[in-house]
Amino acid sequence: MATLPQLIEEDIHRLGLYLQELLRHTEASTALIIDKGGFLITSQGNADEYDLTTIAALTSGAYMANQTIANLVQEANFNSVYQQGERHSIYATAAGEETILVVIFEADKSVGVVKYFCEPVAEKIVSQLKIAHERDPDQGLDLSILNVADTSGVFKKKRSKRSA
Amino acid sequence: MAIINQATKELQVKIVYYGPAMGGKTTNLVQVHDHVQTSAGNKGKLVSLATSSDRTLFFDFLPIEAMSIKGFKTKFQLYTVPGQVIYNTTRQLVLRGVDGIVFVADSQYEKMAENVESFQNLEDNLRSLKMNLADIPYVIQYNKRDLPNVAPVEYMEFLLNNRDIQVPSFNSVAHKCEGVFESLNMITRMLLNKFISQNTPQYA
Numbered sequence: 001m002a003t004l005p006q007l008i009e010e011d012i013h014r015l016g017l018y019l020q021e022l023l024r025h026t027e028a029s030t031a032l033i034i035d036k037g038g039f040l041i042t043s044q045g046n047a048d049e050y051d052l053t054t055i056a057a058l059t060s061g062a063y064m065a066n067q068t069i070a071n072l073v074q075e076a077n078f079n080s081v082y083q084q085g086e087r088h089s090i091y092a093t094a095a096g097e098e099t100i101l102v103v104i105f106e107a108d109k110s111v112g113v114v115k116y117f118c119e120p121v122a123e124k125i126v127s128q129l130k131i132a133h134e135r136d137p138d139q140g141l142d143l144s145i146l147n148v149a150d151t152s153g154v155f156k157k158k159r160s161k162r163s164a
Numbered sequence: 165m166a167i168i169n170q171a172t173k174e175l176q177v178k179i180v181y182y183g184p185a186m187g188g189k190t191t192n193l194v195q196v197h198d199h200v201q202t203s204a205g206n207k208g209k210l211v212s213l214a215t216s217s218d219r220t221l222f223f224d225f226l227p228i229e230a231m232s233i234k235g236f237k238t239k240f241q242l243y244t245v246p247g248q249v250i251y252n253t254t255r256q257l258v259l260r261g262v263d264g265i266v267f268v269a270d271s272q273y274e275k276m277a278e279n280v281e282s283f284q285n286l287e288d289n290l291r292s293l294k295m296n297l298a299d300i301p302y303v304i305q306y307n308k309r310d311l312p313n314v315a316p317v318e319y320m321e322f323l324l325n326n327r328d329i330q331v332p333s334f335n336s337v338a339h340k341c342e343g344v345f346e347s348l349n350m351i352t353r354m355l356l357n358k359f360i361s362q363n364t365p366q367y368a
Contacts, residue, residue: 012171037261038225038241039167039176053227054211057241061213061222064257155230155352156201157345 011132012042018124019044025117028105029088033125034060035099050104059102063092082111091115095122096129166263166355168236176239178261179351182286183268184278185219185247188307188338192268193226193242195341196348200228220246223258230352240352247282256289264355265302266347268338269324271314276323283324301354304333305347310340 019031023045030045032052040056063081070078080093085107091114095101101122103114166177181189190212197210208227214220224244229237245255267286269279287297306320317335325333332350336343 009171012169035167035261037178038243039178039261041167041169051208053208053239053241054225057225057227057243058211061257064260065222065254068253068257155196155228155345155348157199157341158201 007041007129007132008135011128014128015042015125016044018121018128022103022117022121026103026105026114027109028103028114030104032056032059032102032104033095033099034102036060036064041099045104055102055104059090059092060100063094063100080115084111091118093118093122095125099125099129101125172237174237174239176241177263177355178241178243179264179266179348179355180259180262181242181244181266181268182255182259182282183247183307184270184275184282185249187247187268187270187275187279187282188305188336189244189247189268190214190218190220190224191338192266192305192336192344192347193224193244195338195344196228196242197226199341199345202228202230206230219248220244221251222246222254238356242348249281249285252285252289255285256292259289259293259295262295262300264351265297265300266351267302267304267324268307268336269304269320271306271308271320272311273313273315276315276320279320280323298327298329301351301358303331303347303351303354305336305338305343306333307336307338307343309335309343310337 015033019033019042022028022031028045030043030047030050030052032043032055033041034056035041038057038060040052043052066081067078080091083090087107088104089107089111090102090104091111092100092102093115101118103118105114166175168175181192183189193210197207200207206229211225212220213222213224223246226242228240228242230240243258245258265286267283290297290300304325306317308314321330321333325331332354334343334347334350336347338344
């Protein structure tokens with residue numbers, strides 16, 4: 001299975017600029033780049049307005065489910081999902097093998113415009129990921145600083161009310 | 165694969181609860197959601213895509229931000245899969261990008277065949293995603309130990325934990341939150357240690 005390349009701050013910065021450009025052109029409220037496993041990679045726009053972690057997980061699931069449905073009806077050319085709402089609509093399109101570009105926009109905005117501007121941005125995301133792939137794979141953070149030998153207390157159970 | 169966001173100092177990992185239908189996977193998530201000690205705002209909503217009869221249709225999803233480890237915010241994404249045999253395609257989708265697995269087995273004698281089938285199904289599905297169970301941290305949880313008709317743990321170990329390397333296993337009564345946090349903390353420990361020993365981690 002292909003995996004995400006190592007991304008550094010410069011990559012995240014550039015991906016953020018692409019999303020800002022997309023928001024400017026489309027007048028959409030929020031744009032996200034997510035991984036097909038459900039992780040949120042980065043976002044721009046009204047991040048505080050939505051639960052983007054959950055939106056990333058569910059959008060990834062919905063996209064992958066629709067892709068599987070497309071395969072079941074022998075539709076090979078599948079690369080986007082459009083959820084039409086009364087207030088907000090969502091458009092999700094593939095950006096390479098591993099990532100999905102998601103745009104949340106007001107329903108009175110044209111989905112055609114969103115689709116039109118998503119295409120070049122998705123290509124830029126793919127190009128940036130390619131640059132990251134080709135970068136020295138050893139470059140980056142030394143994970144040993146995490147020093148997580150004892151994680152027994154990472155998840156603690158609340159005391160029951162009787163013993164509290 | 166897990167994501168380490170160097171820009172925001174975040175670590176994101178995906179843990180999937182796997183096992184036979186009605187074994188207690190969703191109950192594990194519900195108990196974690198209800199009892200986990202977190203700072204305000206660090207626990208997300210428990211999202212359940214279930215049928216009207218409370219059977220998981222697609223997955224349950226619980227995001228939790230645990231304590232900071234050496235300055236890194238650790239964000240855990242807990243998923244369950246639907247246990248029913250017919251939903252195998254859905255299980256494959258949820259397994260994509262998995263970092264750690266909690267296999268929730270049903271301890272009742274009559275469920276042993278389903279446990280074994282589900283475990284084999286897990287291995288098959290990982291193979292279809294070009295992953296190997298031997299490379300993924302996992303723990304086994306023997307759930308429903310409070311019922312009268314349970315199989316001995318030794319027998320369940322023989323059936324489910326009989327590979328070259330035995331993994332940690334826990335007795336649990338998920339609806340009473342017994343064994344739930346023990347399993348979660350152990351899989352967390354295993355997968356975080358795996359990240360340290362890896363030479364090529366994921367960065368974001």
